[in-house]
Amino acid sequence: MSRPILSTDAPPREPATRTHRASPELLLAEQHHMCPGCGEPLAARMILEAIEEMPEIEGAIGVVGIGCYTGFAMSMDVDTIQALHGRAPSLATGAKRMRSDALVFTLQGDGDMVNEGLQEILHTAARGENVTCVLLNNGVFGETGGHMTATTVIGQRTKNSLDGRDAAYHGHPILIGDLIACLDGASYVARSSVHDAKGVIRTKQMLKEAFASQLAGAGFSFVEVLTMCPTGWFIPTAEGPGYLDEVMGSVHVTGELKRDGKRVSPSGSSAGGR
Amino acid sequence: MTARLIEGSEAIAAAGVAAGCRFFAGYPMTPFTEVLEHFATMLPASGGTCINAESELEAVGMAWGAAATGARAATGSCGQGLALMQESFSELTRAEVPLVIFNMARGQGDYFQTTRGGGHGDYRILSLAPIDLGEAVELTQLAFDLADRWRNPVIVVGDYLLAHTHESLDVRPLDFAPLPAKDWVADGELRGAKGSRLVSSLGMDKQGGGESDPERFWKRLDRKAREIAATEQRWESSFTDDAELVVVAYGTAARFARSAIHELRADGIRVGMVRPITLWPFPSQAVREAAERAGHVAVFELNAGQMVDDVRLAVLERARVVSIGGISTDASHFGVGDLLDADRIRKRIERTLRGEEIEP
DSSP states (O other): OOOOSSOOSSOOSSOOOOOSOOSOTTBSOSOOOOOTTOSHHHHHHHHHHHHHTOTTOOBEEEEEOSSGGGGHHHHBSSEEEEOOTTOHHHHHHHHHHHOTTSEEEEEEEHIIIIIITHHHHHHHHHTTOSOEEEEEEOSEETTTTSEEOTTOOTTOOBTTBTTOOOHHHHOOOOOHHHHHHTSTTEEEEEEEEOSSHHHHHHHHHHHHHHHHHHHTTOOEEEEEEEOOOTTTSSSOGGGHHHHIIIIIHHHSOOEEEEETTEEOOTTGGGTTOO | OOOEEEEHHHHHHHHHHHTTEEEEEEOOOTTTHHHHHHHHHHHHHTTOEEEEOSSHHHHHHHHHHHHHTTOEEEEEEOHHHHHHTHHHHHHHHHHTOOEEEEEEESSSTTHHHHHTOSSSSSOOOEEEOOSSHHHHHHHHHHHHHHHHHHTSOEEEEEEHHHHHOEEEEOOOOOOOOOOOOOTTOOOOBOOOTTOOOEEOSSSOOGGGTTOOOHHHHHHHHHHHHHHHHHHOOOEEEESOSSOSEEEEOOHHHHHHHHHHHHHHHHTTOOEEEEEESEEESOOHHHHHHHHHHHSEEEEOOSSSSSHHHHHHHHHTTSSEEEEOOOOOOOTTSSSOOTTOOHHHHHHHHHHHHTTOOOOO
């Protein structure tokens, strides 16, 4: 047993000093504007760690959509283009065509990608555009205060579905990862979550698979990350990870959906997933 | 190269490529479609890319992404398609991304769209309105220069006749003054040491530590727009020194009006003309000075009366301002109406000189 990281037996005699940097080198500011309990910073961190751990990445351009996560544009030490709501895949297309050597990825929420920008993401995938789109899916418009999106699951309470999403009245959620996996232009498609440590690590692994797919020129790659929204879910923050795992995760099922352009069978997708 | 007979849309695309345009995205729509076709043919041969986008929204987004990496990029449509792109135009202006936009319009009904725009917030876009293909070749290249110089979108305004008339031309690259280095672009280089860049419409930057100051940012853009307005007005004046009546017209309408004015001058009738080449910034000073000398201004535009507002703002009460154009289109819906006729324009000018009113 090594010595404890922090002894609480007595008040410290010396001011605390940092012995090593725990955050990614590509993180510019350790402060962010996300709520405590939000899953988005975990996902953003995994993107930066994935880039750092892949020496074959020689350049990178991130394209961020509009949502809570837009602020990450300022904290990633990677060239970034801020897009309009829903339009990030188109900007990524133009950027990649002009800078084919750079890893080009988008960072979008479910409102951005699946509501406002559904056409853009589907056509970009169908074109087999050699970019990686990353979806932070929390099933609500978090920034506006928890409103229903196209991925809100049946029964989920939001600001404009106070009694829970009713399929007959509000319609059904779109399983965007599954939809993209149907398209021939998509090479790698996966869905992960950040509700527990295993999911966070799995998220990074999937991001690295997607980035490797892009570097190999295999076509469109897509990683959907299920994230908690402590302000938009109308449940205690501490219950968020459990809600994600049991309710959201039973609809948006995690696992790899497509690899090397081939669909992964449902049984095969359970590895690392549910 | 020597001159050859070339269609307007091909000349415009060739001028774009000569100016270094390496990315184009568009969605087909008459009468713009052939501009897209020619870029699709020419760009791959020049090491560039042309994408037939799934919508105008995606076309402008793709061009935005390309321009944000430092490439010279363009998109376009007619006014109908540009209506869909308005949100991006205002954002691009705030993100200070140099994008060139072609409007091969169906007539001249898009003057307000071009000069005011339908996007959100405070923003201004430069616009250049060539009178013929020779000028279109020059102004297309100037558009790329101005876009980079001011880091601002620039619209080139044409129409069915500009895009589809053949003229004898030699498309040559033009020389412009050196431009500042593009040290702001998101080119993807991993510079390390907090050297990354952010192309944002929100006034944010990587060095801001996560804070932005929107008021300071918007005031800076406002100062830039005022500087553009003060320095980039372009126009052509003819016969204004002794004119009793000054005609104001732009683009194809001006080409027909110019013929009428040359005929009237040959007959000793003292008519002059001011032709705005930039619609924004509007050449207010040139119009005002010519109006003050003549005391009488006739605006010939092929719409229900749009540019006449800018003429009145320039002239105020210093001269009488009347409209002598009007809606003029044909069964094709492409704005090639019977007012594009030098004889009819001449008669309208003569009636105006006699003090008669022209029915819209």
